[in-house]
Amino acid sequence: MSRKLSVKHLLGIKQLTTDDIELILSTADHFKEVINRPIKKVPSLRDITIANLFFENSTRTRTSFELAERRLSADTVNFAASNSSVKKGETLIDTVNNILAMKVDMVVMRHPNPGACVFLSKHIDAKIVNAGDGAHEHPTQALLDAFSIREKHGTVKGKKIVIVGDVLHSRVALSNIFCLQKLGAEVMVCGPRTLMPRYISSLGVKVEYDLRKALEWCDVANMLRIQLERQDIKFFPTLREYTMQYGLDMDLLNSIGKEITIMHPGPINRGVEITSEVADSANSIILDQVENGVAVRMAVLYLLAGRSDD
Amino acid sequence: MAAMAPRLILTPQQFSITINRLCHQLIEVHDDFSDSVIIGLQPRGVNLARRIRQTLQEILKNDKILYGELDTTFYRDDFRKKDLVPNQTNINFIIEGKNVVLIDDVLFTGRTIRAGLDAMMAFGRPNDVELMVLVDRRFSRNLPIQAKYVGVTVDTISSEKVKVDWKENDGEDHIWLLTND
Numbered sequence: 001m002s003r004k005l006s007v008k009h010l011l012g013i014k015q016l017t018t019d020d021i022e023l024i025l026s027t028a029d030h031f032k033e034v035i036n037r038p039i040k041k042v043p044s045l046r047d048i049t050i051a052n053l054f055f056e057n058s059t060r061t062r063t064s065f066e067l068a069e070r071r072l073s074a075d076t077v078n079f080a081a082s083n084s085s086v087k088k089g090e091t092l093i094d095t096v097n098n099i100l101a102m103k104v105d106m107v108v109m110r111h112p113n114p115g116a117c118v119f120l121s122k123h124i125d126a127k128i129v130n131a132g133d134g135a136h137e138h139p140t141q142a143l144l145d146a147f148s149i150r151e152k153h154g155t156v157k158g159k160k161i162v163i164v165g166d167v168l169h170s171r172v173a174l175s176n177i178f179c180l181q182k183l184g185a186e187v188m189v190c191g192p193r194t195l196m197p198r199y200i201s202s203l204g205v206k207v208e209y210d211l212r213k214a215l216e217w218c219d220v221a222n223m224l225r226i227q228l229e230r231q232d233i234k235f236f237p238t239l240r241e242y243t244m245q246y247g248l249d250m251d252l253l254n255s256i257g258k259e260i261t262i263m264h265p266g267p268i269n270r271g272v273e274i275t276s277e278v279a280d281s282a283n284s285i286i287l288d289q290v291e292n293g294v295a296v297r298m299a300v301l302y303l304l305a306g307r308s309d310d
Numbered sequence: 311m312a313a314m315a316p317r318l319i320l321t322p323q324q325f326s327i328t329i330n331r332l333c334h335q336l337i338e339v340h341d342d343f344s345d346s347v348i349i350g351l352q353p354r355g356v357n358l359a360r361r362i363r364q365t366l367q368e369i370l371k372n373d374k375i376l377y378g379e380l381d382t383t384f385y386r387d388d389f390r391k392k393d394l395v396p397n398q399t400n401i402n403f404i405i406e407g408k409n410v411v412l413i414d415d416v417l418f419t420g421r422t423i424r425a426g427l428d429a430m431m432a433f434g435r436p437n438d439v440e441l442m443v444l445v446d447r448r449f450s451r452n453l454p455i456q457a458k459y460v461g462v463t464v465d466t467i468s469s470e471k472v473k474v475d476w477k478e479n480d481g482e483d484h485i486w487l488l489t490n491d
Contacts, residue, residue: 003393030396034384038404039432042384072384306389 005303009128011117012137013178021182025147027299028292035071035294045074048305051099053109054131055081055116060266060290061131061140065108068297074305077104092116093123100126106305109133127304135169141265142175144296146183148289149220152261157184162214165224165246165273168195168235172265173224177203190214191224191246194235211246215256222263223248223273239272249275253283261285316473316486319445320462325483328461332442333365335459336411345437346409347376351426352383352397355414357476358444362413376403378433382425399429406434411459416472417443420455445472445485 005020013021034042050069054062062078069076079099081087090098096107108129109117114136121128132138150156161180167173167189180187181204188206189196201207208214215221226242236242253260262274262284270276279286320328340346343366350359356379363377378401383394412426423441430436442459447466464472464487475484 003395027396030381030383030398033399034432037432038434041432043428044384044389302384306394 004307008304008307009117009121009130010139010300010304011121011128011130013139013142013175013182014137016139016179016182018182021143021146021179024143024296024299024303025150027303028143028147028295031071031298031302032292032295034298035291041071041073043073044302045069045072045305048072048105049075049077049103050106050108050301051077051079051104052131053079053081053096053099053107053111055109055111056132057082058110058131060293061110061138064290064293065129065131065140065297068294068301069108071294072298072301074106074301077102092120096120096124100124106301129300129304132171134171135174136171137175137178138171138265139175139179140293140297140300141172142179143300144289144293145172145176145222145263145265146179147292147296148263148285149180149185149261151288151292152285153219156180159185159220160188160218161185161220161222162188162190162208162218163222163224164190164211164214164248166195166226166235167191167200167224168197169227170224172222176222177205181205188214188217192236192242211248212252212256215248215252215260218260220261220263221248222265225265225267226269226272243272247271247273247275248278250277250281253278253281259283263289266290316488318484319464319472319487320483320485322477322483325485328444329361329365332459332461333362333369336362336366336442337369339440340409340411342370342372343375345407346411347378347403347405348411348413349378349380349401349405349426349430351412351414351422352379352381352399354416354474357474357478358415358442359413360478361476362442376408378403380426380429382422382429385425385428387421387425401433404434405430405436407437408434409438409440410436411440411442413442415443415474416445416447417441417455417457417460418447418450418472420451420453423455424453444474447472 006017007015106127108131110131111133114134116133117128117130130139146156163173177187188208190208264286268279348363350356367373381397381399383396441457443457444461446457446460446463448463469490471488473486473488477483
């Protein structure tokens, strides 16, 4: 296995090699041990300042990144677009350059526009971690999902994973597909035709429109959130109808006749994509995903900051 | 110029005598180890630590000696100067109030021990910390760190290397001095 990442930024899973992903996951193992210590902090990044730029709302991801940064002893500054000069018409490069002028080494950014991080990486020196760009990629989520599957099943290779729901608007889906395929898993997507990108099968994934069939096939079901805020037109008649077709409840799960690991990137619309019973059941690893998120993000920040050649 | 032939510092027989002596020195101070713990530093200190633990268990007929393995990677001061790969940390107890014996194989600049001291503090505030090393490379320290228990002391220059073979990994126990110029 390689000792360092082949990339300078984490812009997406697409740019990572399988070696990179495995290095991140194995480093995250060590950080998971660290965050279960009585003192959950190591001094590795004490000379690093990280700016968290969130041009879009986020609770879980921002908190997770912030915890990861603090547990590595980095200094952090937070920036939320809602109360910033972005509102006054400042461009993205100006905003970021102003922050970098205050001597910031790394930028963690979430932005509503796909490719915002790639664009930024061409114009600034600091290292960039993509915390979600529009409906494009959400690499750390995919890494923590892979880490959680690996933790539960021992390996990702050869496992069958179905991603259910709003694939069209989901950055989690795209990053997951790239990540799981690079690790040797079989991936299926399942959802209503209106929420399925037209060329999705060109990514080498199976497409299934019947949730029961998808569940019968898989080892792990990753239930995506219906992103009501991104649906500027109606993609399905009513939430109730969506739930009837693609909602996962205990009756359906029990009728499959095998154990399926349930994942959800959060936040959950309880009673829509999955019922409370399923979300809180023994096969659900939703809260493990959240715990692992901090360890995986620590690994990403550590490995990017630690590259010895720059 | 070709590298000179390695010089043997300890033979397998001397090696075993040294391990036994170190164990008895530990027992002199720590008695039955009820208030003491052994912590091996990753990656190579754990070889010595495991051997010491095993020998102590045989001598004391006590298999309840608290033992842990500690990785110092996240605490090192040469982060970003070279690519560091972490190893496993395995300490499932708290060292609060304990007498800690920190174990590494070769004491050279003292920087690993410095990192180890910092890393250890994440597991509580020990009562007392001692250092044991198999090889003390005298005159090469960058930091004011000395070992209390020393297997063998060697005088080396920085172009020389000390290599420790373990019978678990290498077939036989040896300590070699390698010269590269």
